[in-house]
Amino acid sequence: MRDHIAYCGLNCESCEARLATVNGDEALRKKVAALWSKLNGVEITPDMIHCVGCRIDGVKTPYCESLCPIRQCALAKGLETCGACPEMARCQKLAPIIQNNPAAQENLTA
Numbered sequence: 001m002r003d004h005i006a007y008c009g010l011n012c013e014s015c016e017a018r019l020a021t022v023n024g025d026e027a028l029r030k031k032v033a034a035l036w037s038k039l040n041g042v043e044i045t046p047d048m049i050h051c052v053g054c055r056i057d058g059v060k061t062p063y064c065e066s067l068c069p070i071r072q073c074a075l076a077k078g079l080e081t082c083g084a085c086p087e088m089a090r091c092q093k094l095a096p097i098i099q100n101n102p103a104a105q106e107n108l109t110a
Contacts, residue, residue, distance in 0.1 A: 002107075006054035007074035007081050008097045009104030017051045017061055055081075069093045083108030 004013040020028040029049040037044045052058035070093050098105045
């Protein structure tokens with residue numbers, strides 16, 4: 001499985017937070033912080049937008065590092081991704097990701 005596929009199946013390679021980090025793009029970092037602040041109803045500052053990928057060693061956003069329930073569950077179970085979990089089809093943590101991003105499910109079952 002590709003290293004840049006997150007535990008939930010999202011492709012970290014195309015995540016704007018990752019792109020801002022690996023390219024040192026401060027304008028994109030500010031754009032992502034503003035968008036995520038609006039979408040989540042919390043203040044997210046540009047200095048929080050540092051991430052190299054969910055399953056890649058290195059820096060992560062505060063959410064991805066310690067708040068994401070999907071990542072925490074997969075780590076606790078020692079899974080490569082949720083695709084290896086026998087409970088994936090009925091997982092309530094994963095369901096919103098799969099419903100909003102069909103490619104995530106394809107990434108987990110490929």
